[in-house]
Amino acid sequence: MHVMNSFEEILAAVKEYCRQKIELEAAYNAFIDRIEPVSFDGVTALLATTSEFLVGIIEKRYLGILEEAFREIMGFKVTVVITVPEKKEEPAETPPPVTETTRAEPVLNSRVGNYSLTFDNFIVGSTNKFAHAAALAVATNPADTYNPLFIWGDSGLGKTHLLHAIRTEILHNHPDYDILLVDGETFTNEIITAIQNGTTAQLHDKYRAADVLLVDDIQFIAGKVSTQEEFFHTFNALYNAGKQIVLVSDRTPKEIKSLDDRLRSRFVMGLIADIQPPDFEMRVAIVRRKADLLGLDLSDDVAEYIANRLKTNIRQLEGAVKKLNAYRLLENIRPTIGAAQNAIKDILNELQPVPVTVDKIISEVARTYNTTPDMIRGTSRVANVAAARNVSMYIIREITGMSLKDIGSEFSGRDHSTVSYAIRTIVERMEEDMHLEETVEDIIKNVRT
Numbered sequence: 519m520h521v522m523n524s525f526e527e528i529l530a531a532v533k534e535y536c537r538q539k540i541e542l543e544a545a546y547n548a549f550i551d552r553i554e555p556v557s558f559d560g561v562t563a564l565l566a567t568t569s570e571f572l573v574g575i576i577e578k579r580y581l582g583i584l585e586e587a588f589r590e591i592m593g594f595k596v597t598v599v600i601t602v603p604e605k606k607e608e609p610a611e612t613p614p615p616v617t618e619t620t621r622a623e624p625v626l627n628s629r630v631g632n633y634s635l636t637f638d639n640f641i642v643g644s645t646n647k648f649a650h651a652a653a654l655a656v657a658t659n660p661a662d663t664y665n666p667l668f669i670w671g672d673s674g675l676g677k678t679h680l681l682h683a684i685r686t687e688i689l690h691n692h693p694d695y696d697i698l699l700v701d702g703e704t705f706t707n708e709i710i711t712a713i714q715n716g717t718t719a720q721l722h723d724k725y726r727a728a729d730v731l732l733v734d735d736i737q738f739i740a741g742k743v744s745t746q747e748e749f750f751h752t753f754n755a756l757y758n759a760g761k762q763i764v765l766v767s768d769r770t771p772k773e774i775k776s777l778d779d780r781l782r783s784r785f786v787m788g789l790i791a792d793i794q795p796p797d798f799e800m801r802v803a804i805v806r807r808k809a810d811l812l813g814l815d816l817s818d819d820v821a822e823y824i825a826n827r828l829k830t831n832i833r834q835l836e837g838a839v840k841k842l843n844a845y846r847l848l849e850n851i852r853p854t855i856g857a858a859q860n861a862i863k864d865i866l867n868e869l870q871p872v873p874v875t876v877d878k879i880i881s882e883v884a885r886t887y888n889t890t891p892d893m894i895r896g897t898s899r900v901a902n903v904a905a906a907r908n909v910s911m912y913i914i915r916e917i918t919g920m921s922l923k924d925i926g927s928e929f930s931g932r933d934h935s936t937v938s939y940a941i942r943t944i945v946e947r948m949e950e951d952m953h954l955e956e957t958v959e960d961i962i963k964n965v966r967t
Contacts, residue, residue: 524847525558528591529565531812535587536580549576550584553600560848562597563588573600591812592847593840593865635682641807643800646676649791653680653764657687660695660730660762664789666753667764668771671793674831677766680793681732684764688730695729702738706745706885713744721748726755729762736765736785738964741776741886741957753784763788768963775956796832801825804832808839814846820858827862837865876914876928882965883910886957895929911937912944913962 533550540546549572556564565584567573576584577600588596637657642650649671655663669677685699700708712721725731731752739745756763770792771777771785796804802825809816816839828834841861845851880891887894887906894907907929914925915937922934922941929937948955 524850525555525563528558528588528847529553529555529563531591532584532587535590536583539583539587540580549580556601556603558596562599564599564601566601566603568602570602573602576600591840592844593837594844635679636686637683639807640676640679640683641800641803643796643803645794645796645800649677649680649793652789652791653684654687656762656764657684658691660688660692661760665757665762666785666788667762668767668785668788668790669764669793670767670770670790672795672830673768674833675793675795676832677793678734681734681764681766685730685732688762692729696727697730697732698725698728699732699734701734702736705733705749706739706742709742709745709748710885710888718748722752725752728756730764731756731761732764732766734766735768737767737769737774737777737960739777739781740774740960740964742888744888745885746778746781750778750780750784753781757784757787774960776953776960795830798825801829801835804835805839808836809843812839812843814839814843814853816842816853820853820855823855823858824862828865834865838862841865876918876920879913879917879961879965880910880928882961883913886961897930908940908944909958909961911940913958913965915941917962917965 533553536550537546540550552567552572553576554566556566558564567576581598581600584598585596588598637650637654640650649669652664652667653669656665656667669680671677681699685697688695689697708721709718712718739749753763765785767774770790771782774782777785802821805821805824806816809821820842824835824838828838838858838861841864842853842857845857845861846853851857877891880894883906884891884894887902887909889903889906893900893903894910896903898904911925911929914920914928915922922937926932926934926937944954944958948958
């Protein structure tokens with residue numbers, strides 16, 4: 519009985535999370551509020567609704583939000599399955615009225631912005647107050663204060679939070695604005711697809727019609743000639759039209775080594791603001807805020823214990839609190855220091871960088887050299903493909919430490935002597951070619967991000 523009560527409590531928190539995300543109250547009431555718990559095994563949440571009609575709507579438009587809510591509440595991925603229990607099967611009910619406005623209700627994604635990341639729930643401290651103030655100024659008066667605004671800092675410190683907060687605030691004040699939020703990798707892929715499909719004109723129209731352009735992980739465009747060229751013209755068009763541009767990166771423009779000088783000079787035209795790791799007081803505040811949001815009663819000792827051991831990453835702090843909450847809900851374990859020790863160990867294991875795969879390396883090199891992974895893996899001797907292949911072999915060896923034989927097997931079965939020669943060639947060329955060295959460094963940073 520305790521397990522079901524816990525699952526009901528979890529689902530109640532999930533519903534509340536969804537209610538905050540779904541702007542149209544009628545849509546929430548019609549599709550989410552009537553969901554009931556069936557079972558939860560720690561991996562899959564089986565939920566019930568009252569008709570196949572509702573199952574279809576929820577699966578098509580709200581499954582992503584539900585799974586995001588479970589991940590936020592529990593601290594780990596949960597697969598959501600929607601069903602209509604057989605024992606409750608009845609003649610199809612009259613479906614709730616679905617207006618055109620309801621149909622337009624967006625499924626949350628990175629494109630439209632995360633509405634839960636606002637200025638109100640951004641914790642300000644000594645290490646981020648300048649970036650917060652700059653972001654708030656831009657959101658209050660777009661294109662009137664700092665343009666462009668460039669925010670940089672290590673992963674997990676709140677840069678993306680500020681980017682989404684800017685979007686939410688501007689949209690609140692200017693609901694008619696066309697606001698585009700995109701990350702550098704997605705922008706690069708859109709350029710590649712547009713070139714392949716001959717749709718670059720449509721892409722120009724899409725980006726250059728924006729009132730506000732927000733770009734996360736802008737460092738991903740470095741070293742990619744076509745992408746940088748397109749972004750250069752997009753930047754100029756928007757800036758000259760008096761539109762707001764905000765860029766986020768894990769390093770300063772100067773440190774993005776293979777960034778086109780034309781872009782670097784534009785990125786520093788406005789204001790550069792950094793975010794540093796939170797101090798102890800701020801870490802405690804973050805832990806307490808997350809616990810309050812989850813309804814978790816956390817003692818001062820436990821909050822300070824977590825803050826003392828997780829010092830550089832806000833996501834890790836929040837992840838540890840989520841773990842404690844999951845222990846409470848699923849196993850009825852009180853949030854003691856002993857439980858916090860286990861939560862920290864779990865979250866550090868989960869957040870260890872995923873072993874960098876060969877596929878990811880080759881894909882990043884392919885984007886940089888304007889070719890495809892299949893071409894790099896194949897036998898083509900076209901100059902840029904051959905160069906990309908050699909760089910791929912060097913980076914794979916550098917990052918993974920794979921044997922020369924195993925690396926060769928990833929490239930159409932090339933023998934170890936061919937791989938050795940390719941790696942040696944790149945090493946020698948980097949000693950003479952600073953641009954190549956910077957390009958390789960940027961690729962490695964992007965792969966490890």
